[in-house]
Amino acid sequence: MGRAGLLAGPGEYDYRRPLNNCEHQSLTSISISPVLLCGGSGTRLWPLSRADMPKQLQALAHEETMLQATALRTATNSNDLQFEAPLVLAGEGHRFLVVEQLLHVGCPPRAVILEPQGRNTAPAVAIAAHWLARAGTPDALMLVMPSDHLIGNEEAFRAAIADAAPAALAGRMVTFGITPSEPATGYGYIEAEGDIGPVRRVRRFVEKPDEETAVAYVARGMMWNAGIFLFKASAYLEALATCAPEVAKAVDDAVRIAEIDGMIFRPGGAEFAACPSISIDYAVMERSDKVSVVPVDMGWSDVGSxxxxxxxxxxxxxxxxxxxxxxxxxxxxxxxxxxxxxxxxxxxxxxxxxxxxxxxxxxxxxxxxxxxxxxxxxxxxEGYELTRTSHEVRRPWGSYRSLGQGVGWQVKRIAVKPGGQLSLQKHARRAETWVVASGVAIVTVEQVRKQIGPGESIFIPVGSVHRLENPGPEPLELIEVQQGGYLGEDDIVRLADVYGRTA
Structure with a gap:
């Protein structure tokens, strides 16, 4: 990992740098902007999924993580569909992982929109629509996809997108209805008007039913609601202003004062916090008279358990x-x-x-x-951290794992990626000893820089300004022994940081 970017295979990429126009596919047919929803805590797949590492950032069913698999679905263009680089909506704590994972599969994001706090899908999608409008493409087609779903038949999915695109270009808001494989009680359902043509008007959305009702829904030809949508950015913002004006106003206020740092887009925190927490289904799709559905059998699952x-x-x-x-x-x-x-x-x-x-x-x-x-x-x-923090804690420079702790001491294994470096920092209440297990470390303590290798160690006194770097081509692994009256992660003052994590 370089000083200003995240490692992407053999090269480097600066996450702060906006993408140049030449890095996007030239458009010769219907252009679509994928919008990947990457929020959520993922508690339904505990203990593997935690708040700091939810299921969309995990490799559950394939080699790729669910986020990577979602991005790859729109990474290949065809004669009738051309896809832009994705917009990703995520929380601040996941921004480095999101960018790194997408770079590793060759899908650099067009922008990463950081939600100040979770406010459900209606406000999140509105921010993405505003981003497209500010980019000069208010009528861009948005393909909104949760990033934690599986799709077994991607050809069927792309065919459904092609069917939906003309209606979306005409101002309709299109959702995709999944052909049920069973009368499931864990999904909402969609009822369409008529049974002719690939694009049908939506008669109604219904909530998750009991088993008897689900059997009746499937018998009537109703579809599962997958939460995947296609519409113009302008059409969505217009519908939101009509159907949920309080959401539209809060998002407008938050976007107006947004901070832009290369591909990172941060809406105003206080303004966004004033927004009601509401899903796109409740806020818009169930209230608008411009909603259509495309039925599709594509081997879909939300992997909800x-x-x-x-x-x-x-x-x-x-x-x-x-x-x-x-x-x-x-x-x-x-x-x-x-x-x-x-x-x-x-x-x-x-x-x-x-x-x-x-x-x-x-x-x-x-x-x-x-x-x-x-x-x-x-x-x-019970007050445990087990639902929030993973055993292996990821950081933009690598990861660490606690190996044991007691009164006044803690032992960690620290792994630093090639080119990675921790922040220039100090601790008020603990001292640290670092012992290199493999690789080479550059350690700065106050004004002294020193290189140490396997079997060598260094002591960091309480209050000393220090930094750890991996200058080599191989991962650096070391053992950290902490000693002091307080060993919490919040006993850290960052003085400088290449990843932008200082105050």
């Missing part, structure tokens, strides 16, 4: 899905996932979920995996 992940992952001959270190004997129809936890040995499980991380283990019947929220609530009530 461990059971849902089991269903979309190819099982072995016994119906088991296993990932990571473990052994199953006499088990059937179970999901076992080990992400940095102890070896998992399972005997005689049937229809179960076992998920192990470095700091937590979940054991539950698959059929009850929708109830994980109750587990998360209990953990939060």
């Amino acid at each position: 461990w059971d849902a992940l089991w269903r979309v992952t190819a099982p072995d001959a016994e119906g088991n899905v296993v990932r990571g270190a473990g052994a199953l004997i006499g088990c059937r129809d179970s999901l076992v996932r080990n992400e940095g936890g102890p070896f998992v040995a399972a005997l005689g499980l049937e229809g179960m979920v076992v998920v192990a991380t470095g700091d937590a283990v979940l054991i539950a019947p698959r059929e009850r995996s929708e109830d994980i929220r109750k587990v998360v609530d209990r953990i939060e009530d």
